[in-house]
Amino acid sequence: MKVRALLSSIAVASMLSGTAAQAEIGIKNFRQIIQSFSSLTAVPLTDTDVKATIDETQSRLPKFGRPDEVNSAMLLAMTSLSGIFCQKMIQSDSVKTVDQRRVHKMVDFTKIPSTYNDDARKAIMEEYAQLFWGRSASEMEKTALIKTFQDMQTSAGDTVDGLKKALKATCTVVGSSQEFFMY
Amino acid sequence: MSDQKKTELESLSCGPYKYDDHPRPTNRRDLLRQGFMSFSAFAMAPTIFGMAASTAHAFECAQPTAENYLPYLAIDCAGGAALPANFLVGKQGGPNDLLASYGTLGWDPRTAPIDSRFGLPMAGNNISQILAGMLSIMSADAQARFRMSSLCHFAQDDSSSNPLSVISLVQQIGYRGLLVPKALGIVDSESGGNSRSAGSLPTLKPLPVKRVSDILNAVSFGRAFNDLRGDPVTNMVKGSVALSEQQIGMIPDTDEGRALKDALLCGYKQNLAYTQSTNGLDPRQNATFQQVYGINANTAVDNEDAVTATVVSNVLNGNAGPGVLTVGGCDYHDGTQTTGDRIDRKIGLYIGRAVEAAHRLKKPLFIHILTDGGCATNPGSRAWRSDSGVRCMSVIGMYDPNGPRQQMRLQVGNFTDGEAADQSTLIGAQPVKVAYAVFANYLKSAGQLNRFEELLPGVFSTAEIDSILAFG
Numbered sequence: 001m002k003v004r005a006l007l008s009s010i011a012v013a014s015m016l017s018g019t020a021a022q023a024e025i026g027i028k029n030f031r032q033i034i035q036s037f038s039s040l041t042a043v044p045l046t047d048t049d050v051k052a053t054i055d056e057t058q059s060r061l062p063k064f065g066r067p068d069e070v071n072s073a074m075l076l077a078m079t080s081l082s083g084i085f086c087q088k089m090i091q092s093d094s095v096k097t098v099d100q101r102r103v104h105k106m107v108d109f110t111k112i113p114s115t116y117n118d119d120a121r122k123a124i125m126e127e128y129a130q131l132f133w134g135r136s137a138s139e140m141e142k143t144a145l146i147k148t149f150q151d152m153q154t155s156a157g158d159t160v161d162g163l164k165k166a167l168k169a170t171c172t173v174v175g176s177s178q179e180f181f182m183y
Numbered sequence: 184m185s186d187q188k189k190t191e192l193e194s195l196s197c198g199p200y201k202y203d204d205h206p207r208p209t210n211r212r213d214l215l216r217q218g219f220m221s222f223s224a225f226a227m228a229p230t231i232f233g234m235a236a237s238t239a240h241a242f243e244c245a246q247p248t249a250e251n252y253l254p255y256l257a258i259d260c261a262g263g264a265a266l267p268a269n270f271l272v273g274k275q276g277g278p279n280d281l282l283a284s285y286g287t288l289g290w291d292p293r294t295a296p297i298d299s300r301f302g303l304p305m306a307g308n309n310i311s312q313i314l315a316g317m318l319s320i321m322s323a324d325a326q327a328r329f330r331m332s333s334l335c336h337f338a339q340d341d342s343s344s345n346p347l348s349v350i351s352l353v354q355q356i357g358y359r360g361l362l363v364p365k366a367l368g369i370v371d372s373e374s375g376g377n378s379r380s381a382g383s384l385p386t387l388k389p390l391p392v393k394r395v396s397d398i399l400n401a402v403s404f405g406r407a408f409n410d411l412r413g414d415p416v417t418n419m420v421k422g423s424v425a426l427s428e429q430q431i432g433m434i435p436d437t438d439e440g441r442a443l444k445d446a447l448l449c450g451y452k453q454n455l456a457y458t459q460s461t462n463g464l465d466p467r468q469n470a471t472f473q474q475v476y477g478i479n480a481n482t483a484v485d486n487e488d489a490v491t492a493t494v495v496s497n498v499l500n501g502n503a504g505p506g507v508l509t510v511g512g513c514d515y516h517d518g519t520q521t522t523g524d525r526i527d528r529k530i531g532l533y534i535g536r537a538v539e540a541a542h543r544l545k546k547p548l549f550i551h552i553l554t555d556g557g558c559a560t561n562p563g564s565r566a567w568r569s570d571s572g573v574r575c576m577s578v579i580g581m582y583d584p585n586g587p588r589q590q591m592r593l594q595v596g597n598f599t600d601g602e603a604a605d606q607s608t609l610i611g612a613q614p615v616k617v618a619y620a621v622f623a624n625y626l627k628s629a630g631q632l633n634r635f636e637e638l639l640p641g642v643f644s645t646a647e648i649d650s651i652l653a654f655g
Contacts, residue, residue, distance in 0.1 A: 025443060026436055049406060056400040059371055059391045067439055068385045070446045072453035073365060073401055079423065079454065087407045140429045148422030155414035161564030165411060169419035172407070176423060178447055179430050 025071060026183045028060035032146035033181055037081060040131055041089040042102050053084040063182075075176065081173030086168050094164065103127040104167070113163050121146045124167070128174040145170055185248055190295030201329045205555065210222065210443055213492070253629035254498045254541070255505035255549050257348060258533050261513030263340050263556030265289055265523060265567060266576045268591045269311040271297065271304035272598040273422055278304050278333070279593075283600040286562030288574065302330040302590050310565075312473045316531020317538070325542035330587050331550075331580040332624075332653035335596035335604045336617045340556035340570035341514055343372075345614040347553040348380040348579065349622045354387045356634050359505035362461055363392045364453060367399055367494045368507040375507035381618035382639070386446070389507060395484040395493050398453045401459040417458040423449045466496035475536050493536050499546045508533055516558045516567035523558070525565050527627040536648070549625050550580035573603035579618055581628050581654050588628065589655030595620060609647055619643065620651040628654050 028036065034054055045051065057077035062069035062128050093101040094109040106123045108115075116124070125145040129137035137145065152166035174180070210347045251434035260266075268289030271278040285291050290306045295597065298307035298314060305314045321329070350366050351374070359365070368375015371594040375389030392398050408416055427447050430437075434440045466472035467480050467489055476492040491508055499508040510530050515523040534550060539547035556573035558567040581588045606612035610620050617643050626632045635648065644653070 013610065024437055025439055053405055053407070056396065056403075056405065059393075059397065067443045067446075068387070070443060070450065070451040071365075071386060073363075073390060074240065075423075075447070075450040076401070076404070076454050079420075080400075080403070083405055083407030088554065140430070143421065144425040144429055147425065148418060150420070152415060152420035155418050156411065165415060168407065169411070169422065171417065172427055173406060173419060173422040177430060178428050179433075182434075 014107075017121045025067045027062050027065045027067055028181045028183070029065035030062060032060055033061055033078070033081065036180075037085040037175065039084045042083050043092070045062070047088060050084055050088065053080055057081050075144065078176040078181065079172060082180075083168065084172035086175055090164055090167050096126060103131050105144040107163075107167070109163065111163065112158050112160060113149070113166050114158045116149075118146065121149055125170065125174075128171055132175050132177070133179045145173065147165075148173055197325040199252065214408065214457060217484055223450045244475050252356070252501075253547055253549050253625065254366075254501070254621045255353050255358070255551070255625060256495060256498055257350060257376060257505070257507040257551045257553060258530065258537075259348065259370075259374075259378055259507055259528055260270055260513040260552065260554035261377035261509055261510045261511050262554070262572055263558060263559075263572070264513035264515075264526065264530065264574070265339075265558040265565075265574070266313075266333075266552070266554060266578065267557060267574055267598070268523070268560075268565060269305055269313040269527060270331075270369070270576065270578060271306070272333065272335055272576060273594060274599065275597050277597075279590065281599075282598055283604060284562075284602065289558075289560050289565040289567075289600050292581050300326055300578070301588075302593070303593050305334055310508070312386045312527035313338075313530075313531035313534070316528040316533075317535035318531075319528075320532060320535040321539050322542065325539050325582070328542065328584060328587050329538050329580060330590055330654070331578055332590060332592065334577045334579070334610055334617050334620055334651075335576055335594060335598055336577065336611050336614065337573050337604050337606050337648045338554070338556050338573040338575040342555050343377050343379060343515075345378045345555050346381040346383075347378040347555070347614045347618050348374040348376055348507065349382075349551065349618050349625065350374050350389060350505055350507055351380040351387045352622045352638065354381065355384070355623060355638055356631065358504050360497070361501050362456070362464065363390060363398060363497065363503040365401075366506060367392050367398070367497060369393065369490065369494065369509045371508070376509045376553075378614075381615050382620070390503070392490060392493055393485065395489050398493055399462050400498060404457065413458075417455065420455050420458055420620040422450070424448075424455070427451050454512050454555045463500060464493075464497060464502055466492035469496060471540060472496050475540045475543065491533065491536070492540075495540055498565075499541055499544055499548065505516055508537075513554060514570070517570050518566055518568060521563065534580070539578070541582045542584065545584045547584060548582040549628050550578075550582070550624070551579040551621055551625075551648045552580070553621075571603075572608075575604060577621065579624050591652050591655050593653070595651050595653060609643075609651065616642075623648055623651055624653050 057080050060073045060077035089102055093104040122142050125137055125142045142171050149170050152169045156162045156165040260581055271292050273280040290310050295308035297304045307309045311317055347633045364402050366389035370376050371391035373388050374380035427441050431444050434444055467478050472492045478489045494506040497503040512526050515526050556572040559569050559571040560567050575617050597605050599605050603613055610616045623635050
């Protein structure tokens with residue numbers, strides 16, 4: 001996606017301008033992470049819940065974009081942030097027509113999780129992968145994500161509300177993954 | 184920053200100091216030391232990520248150990264507090280080997296009453312406001328079990344560059360919290376406080392706690408998951424672990440890459456622990472801390488007493504690793520005594536509350552008081568007139584619920600008749616050696632002195648280590 005490519009190039013330029021030029025692995029810093037989430041999900045940073053979540057998590061996100069800033073506190077912060085942006089995006093898409101949605105082109109929000117067969121689930125995972133990673137998900141990645149969706153169906157309920165929870169959880173897993181914040 | 188907020192921050196210290204001999208504060212460090220800000224965030228320069236980081240990740244990935252470690256709490260007095268105006272300093276014979284004069288240090292031990300209840304003599308009769316602050320909160324039983332010793336040394340005035348903190352070293356022996364596998368600090372910096380940490384590792388940066396909610400959020404999945412407690416959130420986190428295991432293979436097989444893989448795998452797995460109950464982090468819900476800190480369940484999350492109680496309670500309970508409190512505004516040479524007394528009393532209250540809380544919980548506690556330099560005054564006065572890096576000292580304290588620790592010496596290093604720290608001693612000239620000495624004392628107090636050579640090989644000889652130990 002153009003936005004992702006632009007953000008990546010900005011991140012690379014800032015990385016090369018400092019001591020991180022020596023690193024082989026790049027990590028988005030807190031500004032890049034937050035801006036990426038907003039741009040990719042089309043959820044504005046002015047949203048009250050988003051602002052509150054940023055306030056609660058920002059201090060644990062990478063300040064400089066160095067790999068040594070990755071730790072459990074940072075990953076939990078990523079989960080919180082990914083969760084709120086995914087929740088808002090799902091809420092927004094659920095009241096739009098298919099062609100207006102950010103993703104969820106194959107989702108019928110009036111149906112329950114068990115009505116989605118493997119191909120349908122794979123298509124949803126592929127949308128999330130393209131959105132956050134800018135590439136297709138591998139078969140192994142799709143398998144892991146589909147299992148998450150299935151486990152959520154079991155634990156959160158095979159209901160219309162359960163569908164949104166399953167989508168939120170799966171979207172969060174993709175958005176908080178290393179593939180999103182590494183480059 | 185709004186004018187209202189600025190006024191609020193200034194009121195938390197004693198108002199900003201504007202000195203003719205100091206440039207106007209231009210960065211956050213200056214603002215903290217001169218009392219413009221009480222809690223502030225620091226931006227630290229990047230460091231090289233290498234082999235040491237992988238070791239640090241190994242610590243984070245290990246099992247929680249805080250319940251097996253001696254709780255450690257640092258009180259970082261930012262700006263150069265006049266500690267020799269509170270604690271007696273002496274020559275090679277110790278604090279009672281009096282200097283020829285004490286004119287610039289703020290009191291005369293030959294004429295003022297001396298209080299030695301904590302081992303290290305302090306200025307009595309309300310002269311030392313650090314002592315006054317401690318005694319205002321510490322019970323007699325707590326006092327009886329607490330002892331302090333000093334280290335006399337030089338440090339750069341008003342500087343965050345002194346590597347006086349040992350927060351990173353203390354973590355490197357494997358000390359990590361049951362719920363939050365990190366140290367806690369009031370300041371968002373590499374050390375969690377004002378002074379730099381000796382032996383610092385970037386991955387051991389303390390969790391910044393500026394509000395009570397910061398530690399609650401550190402174990403929370405956030406508001407998006409209020410509707411997903413229990414099994415659903417556990418399944419989500421398991422999904423993250425599984426996906427990470429698939430994506431790990433894409434990371435380069437280099438030192439940096441391997442360290443990152445460790446961090447990712449253990450980090451996602453650590454988050455599984457947070458899907459269970461994480462009670463006990465909020466001191467506002469705890470009767471002991473309500474009483475000691477004067478807080479209650481409705482105290483604001485950014486209330487200073489609640490925030491300091493959050494660090495202390497979670498250090499003592501083993502929920503987190505070691506902790507650092509920072510007292511701002513210690514650069515109090517504004518030509519008055521009033522300001523210094525007010526800040527000193529605050530330092531005393533910080534010490535006293537932590538020890539009293541440890542006493543009520545029947546937990547041991549090692550306290551480390553550090554500062555960047557000191558102050559000088561005119562003879563016969565406590566109206567502080569200037570910075571003085573040669574009038575610096577650190578203090579270590581040990582609270583033992585089983586009874587006061589034996590003290591091998593009250594003072595490491597010494598002052599001279601020139602009323603300055605003797606820089607010819609083992610620790611006198613280099614703040615980093617002071618940190619190593621404090622670390623040796625922490626390990627000794629924790630029964631782990633054998634770990635010193637493992638972490639700091641060749642730094643001190645056996646004889647040198649013996650010469651810097653304060654507690655038996």
